[in-house]
Amino acid sequence: MKATLKVWRGNDAKAGQLETYEVPFEPGQSVLDGLRWIRANRDPSLAIRFSCINANACKECMMELDGETVYACTARLEPREMTVKPLHNKKLVRDLVTEIAPPAERFKP
Amino acid sequence: MHVDTDVLIIGSGGAGMYAAIEAARAGAAVFLADRSLIGRGGATVMAQMTVAVALGEETPDHWSHHLADTIQAGRGLTDERLARLLCEEGPECIREMDTWGVGWARRDGHITQAMAPGHDRPRCAYVDFLNTGPAVSKTLRTVVNRTSGIRKAGDLLIVDLVRHDGEVTGAVALHLSTGAPVTIAAKATIVAAGGLTRLYRRNSASANMGGDGYALALRAGAPLIDMEFVQFFPIGHLAPRLIGMDPIMWDPFRYKLGGRLLNAEREEFTERYGTREDGKYVITRDLATYAIIKEVEAGRGSPHGGAYLSFEHCSADALRAAFGPVIDRLAANNIDLTKMPVEVAPIAHYHMGGVVADPRMETEVPGLLVAGEAVGGANGANRLSGNAITEALAFGRRAGHSAAERARSGRHGFRPADARDAVALVAADGGPDLNTAAMIQTLQATMADDVGPFRTADKLARALATIDELAAALGARPAGDARAFDMRRIDWLDLRNGLMVARIVAEAALRRTESRGAHQREDFPGMLAEWHVNQRARLRDGRIALDSLPVAAAVAAQ
Numbered sequence: 001m002k003a004t005l006k007v008w009r010g011n012d013a014k015a016g017q018l019e020t021y022e023v024p025f026e027p028g029q030s031v032l033d034g035l036r037w038i039r040a041n042r043d044p045s046l047a048i049r050f051s052c053i054n055a056n057a058c059k060e061c062m063m064e065l066d067g068e069t070v071y072a073c074t075a076r077l078e079p080r081e082m083t084v085k086p087l088h089n090k091k092l093v094r095d096l097v098t099e100i101a102p103p104a105e106r107f108k109p
Numbered sequence: 110m111h112v113d114t115d116v117l118i119i120g121s122g123g124a125g126m127y128a129a130i131e132a133a134r135a136g137a138a139v140f141l142a143d144r145s146l147i148g149r150g151g152a153t154v155m156a157q158m159t160v161a162v163a164l165g166e167e168t169p170d171h172w173s174h175h176l177a178d179t180i181q182a183g184r185g186l187t188d189e190r191l192a193r194l195l196c197e198e199g200p201e202c203i204r205e206m207d208t209w210g211v212g213w214a215r216r217d218g219h220i221t222q223a224m225a226p227g228h229d230r231p232r233c234a235y236v237d238f239l240n241t242g243p244a245v246s247k248t249l250r251t252v253v254n255r256t257s258g259i260r261k262a263g264d265l266l267i268v269d270l271v272r273h274d275g276e277v278t279g280a281v282a283l284h285l286s287t288g289a290p291v292t293i294a295a296k297a298t299i300v301a302a303g304g305l306t307r308l309y310r311r312n313s314a315s316a317n318m319g320g321d322g323y324a325l326a327l328r329a330g331a332p333l334i335d336m337e338f339v340q341f342f343p344i345g346h347l348a349p350r351l352i353g354m355d356p357i358m359w360d361p362f363r364y365k366l367g368g369r370l371l372n373a374e375r376e377e378f379t380e381r382y383g384t385r386e387d388g389k390y391v392i393t394r395d396l397a398t399y400a401i402i403k404e405v406e407a408g409r410g411s412p413h414g415g416a417y418l419s420f421e422h423c424s425a426d427a428l429r430a431a432f433g434p435v436i437d438r439l440a441a442n443n444i445d446l447t448k449m450p451v452e453v454a455p456i457a458h459y460h461m462g463g464v465v466a467d468p469r470m471e472t473e474v475p476g477l478l479v480a481g482e483a484v485g486g487a488n489g490a491n492r493l494s495g496n497a498i499t500e501a502l503a504f505g506r507r508a509g510h511s512a513a514e515r516a517r518s519g520r521h522g523f524r525p526a527d528a529r530d531a532v533a534l535v536a537a538d539g540g541p542d543l544n545t546a547a548m549i550q551t552l553q554a555t556m557a558d559d560v561g562p563f564r565t566a567d568k569l570a571r572a573l574a575t576i577d578e579l580a581a582a583l584g585a586r587p588a589g590d591a592r593a594f595d596m597r598r599i600d601w602l603d604l605r606n607g608l609m610v611a612r613i614v615a616e617a618a619l620r621r622t623e624s625r626g627a628h629q630r631e632d633f634p635g636m637l638a639e640w641h642v643n644q645r646a647r648l649r650d651g652r653i654a655l656d657s658l659p660v661a662a663a664v665a666a667q
Contacts, residue, residue: 011593028350028442036546039596044546047594051150051315055355057243058149058315074353093286094594104254105147107262107284107291109110 001025001079005034007046008085013092018083025079030054032061032072035084035096047095048072062087063096110284110291114140114260115516116509117280117295119267120322122151123501124481124508125301126249127202131509133258137516140293141259142282144266148250150317151303152459152482153501156242158360159223159233161495162199167222167231172196174229179496182227182393183489184626185641186335188661190468191487194507195500202502203234211248212236223364225494226393233495238433239361245498265291267321268602269531270298270329270477271523277329277476278522281531283602288592290535294523297476297512300326300464301505304482305339308611309457310550310557313342313357319603320610322483326464327609331472333646334485335462336610337617338627340492341562343397344370345456348413351442356456358435359418360494363390365431370397371417371450372409378416388422395491395627398455398562405454415454420446455562459497461488461627462614465645470508476515476522480508486643486661490626536591543588545600548579552604552611560615565632569619576615580608613646613653620644620655 003025010016021042023034035048051058054073061072064085072084090098099106116132118125121143129141143150163170175196180187207213207220213234214221222231236244253259264285271279271292279294302322306312323333344363346356362368367388372378377386382400384392392400401416411417420428425447429436436446444451463485470478481501488496552575559572583604589597621644623637624630642657 026350028352030352039546040544040550041547044544044597044600045589045595047596049145049594051145051317052155052355053316054352055155056353057154057355058145060146060149071353076352094592097286097594099286101146101263105261105263106286107142107265109112109291 003034003077003079004081005038006081006083007035007038007096009046009095011092011094023077025077029077030073031065031070031075031077031082031084034077035072047093047097049097060100062100064088110289112140112291112293113521114138114293114295115297116140116512117142117293117298118301119280119299119325120151120301120303121147122301122303122481123153123245123249123498124505125299126253127502127505128299128301128480128509128512129259130249130252130256131506132513133256135510135513137258137513139259140262140295141253142262142265142267144264144285144317146263147261148246148253150315152314152318153498154242154246155314155355156245156498157239157355157358158241159225159235159364159495160203160241160498161225161228161233161493162203162499163196163232164200164203164220164222164234166219170230170232172200175232178228179488179493182491182493184491184636185489186625186643186660187489188486190661191466191484194468195487195496195503198503198506199499202499202506206245206248206502209248209252211244225364226391227493228495235361238435239358241498266599266602267325268535270325271528271531272329273522273524273527275330275475276522277474278524278527281528281535283535283598285594285599288590288595290532292525292528292532294521296516296519296521297478299478299480299508299512300483301480301508302483304460304463305610305614306457306460308552308556308607310553311345311356312457313345313355319607321603321606323463323610324606326472326477326479327646327648329474329477331474331477332465333462333613334465334643335490336613336646337621337644338461338490339457339614340394340459340461340627341398341455342458343394343401343455344418344453346451347415347454348452349442349444351444354438357458359451359453362420362432366420366423366427369419369422371419372404373411374409375417378404378409394494399629401455402563411452413452415452417450418453419450421448421450423447459492461485461490461492468507469511470504471511478508478512480504490628534587537587538590540586540588540590540598540601541584543582543597543601545588545597545604548582548604549600549607551575552579552607556611560611560618562627563629563631564618565630566619569615572615573612573619576608576612579604583608616653617644617646617655
């Protein structure tokens with residue numbers, strides 16, 4: 001079985017595009033598992049952010065899945081077409097990475 | 110971009126945050142840098158278990174008893190000065206955390222202390238439910254936020270320390286959200302970047318613990334010790350696939366409810382390897398790891414290659430009383446513990462080795478301090494359960510104090526010329542197009558398969574050959590570009606550190622021709638008196654040099 005992930009790519013919020021990846025699917029996997037598979041097997045330049053991988057402790061992997069805000073580590077991958085985009089209300093950094101840190105915790109020169 | 114500070118702290122886990130608080134309280138200007146979010150990455154936030162500390166709340170206790178247990182667990186290699194610091198100052202840190210409202214579980218008006226394997230009495234405090242690490246992190250984040258003098262900088266990946274006349278004078282960083290280099294001038298620098306468990310395929314730590322703290326210190330001239338001792342946590346979650354929970358979650362279940370470890374034939378098997386459990390949790394980590402791996406090798410493993418852990422004898426009420434909301438999270442993953450066992454297997458969990466430090470947390474290199482898991486020696490060849498958070502807090506506090514003292518009397522020695530090479534590395538454009546994500550997976554597979562808990566000369570030689578191939582493929586020119594969040598660039602910098610550290614683990618494991626604690630050589634079973642030494646690694650002319658030295662003399666001998 002396969003999951004089809006349509007992933008928003010780009011470094012300008014106004015000029016990105018969706019790229020489509022077929023990802024091997026195993027029941028129980030997370031969307032983050034699918035994105036990590038894409039990085040290792042299709043395109044290592046896909047930008048995603050996470051620290052804890054699976055524990056929902058780091059809270060870094062927030063993104064929009066089919067229009068809803070989710071943590072990619074707790075959202076389940078499904079054997080269908082799924083669309084992932086960066087958070088629309090945060091400043092875009094690249095691909096699925098947005099500026100999510102509280103302002104006081106960001107580096108300012 | 111450039112920053113001036115008194116104290117630079119690299120890493121904002123438990124050790125880094127406590128160091129920041131202590132240094133700021135002592136009057137220093139602190140710059141707290143983390144490659145991820147502040148107080149969200151690293152190992153502390155992931156810890157679901159307990160904090161070992163001689164509070165004497167449950168039964169009378171004294172730090173000297175905790176020290177005796179810590180030394181016993183370390184199989185002869187413990188640096189007793191560091192272990193004493195952990196055990197003696199741990200209680201003060203835990204009580205201070207209590208005044209900050211961390212919420213240690215209480216019963217009958219006192220802090221609850223649980224029994225854990227390797228401890229001679231109930232000593233392990235915790236926060237319900239599976240919330241110890243998150244509560245510790247949240248509390249420290251709150252105190253960091255209200256302490257004046259701490260400047261926080263997330264998304265800042267430290268690439269190299271900067272030296273002048275043999276002294277660490279600051280660092281060069283990659284600002285991830287812009288891709289720009291940043292220089293930092295500091296009178297004292299604390300590496301609190303954690304351990305190396307990310308180098309293994311299955312691990313219980315964050316993806317940002319890939320040995321970078323060790324590599325930073327090593328390149329700055331500081332030696333490492335005990336790098337062959339990687340602790341595996343025996344009952345990491347294996348199957349069914351469980352999302353939104355950390356794989357070490359079963360330890361608290363065992364503390365509270367016992368549980369039964371079973372093979373494919375649904376028989377308890379630890380007795381075959383010398384420890385009979387009878388539904389209680391008594392087996393030590395090294396022995397449980399051995400027993401599970403041997404059962405799997407004998408063809409008696411569970412379907413995914415581990416052992417079953419069963420709580421089927423527990424009632425639904427007992428489970429809910431002990432773990433409340435966690436039971437609902439398990440249900441969301443279709444797991445009902447009253448009806449089914451789960452599968453567990455050893456998972457890379459902690460690193461005993463690290464940077465050589467004295468009890469002030471100062472390294473051999475002036476201006477460079479360490480804290481937390483980055484420190485080597487306090488836990489010898491095997492860490493006692495519950496010592497990691499205690500160590501993070503006690504060592505962090507001490508490092509913060511020492512760094513502030515140094516900053517008070519010191520001057521900035523930072524010269525831009527000393528930072529030139531590292532800045533060039535960060536700013537390089539048009540690097541080779543490597544599949545860095547696949548290279549990291551290859552390294553993780555190699556370490557898991559050939560530098561795991563059970564080692565042979567053949568496996569270690571194979572691992573070193575793979576590490577050589579990966580290093581050759583990595584080259585000296587960073588992959589990717591100097592732009593915002595280029596993952597190939599981040600992976601390349603991680604591999605530059607991780608391959609060096611992985612090589613040291615494998616070389617030290619190959620050189621130690623005996624079995625001790627977490628280092629088990631199938632071709633050299635048994636502990637030997639001649640190996641009652643620490644191994645020390647240095648970088649000389651870009652190559653790793655290993656030697657042996659008497660235990661606990663690592664710094665005194667200099």
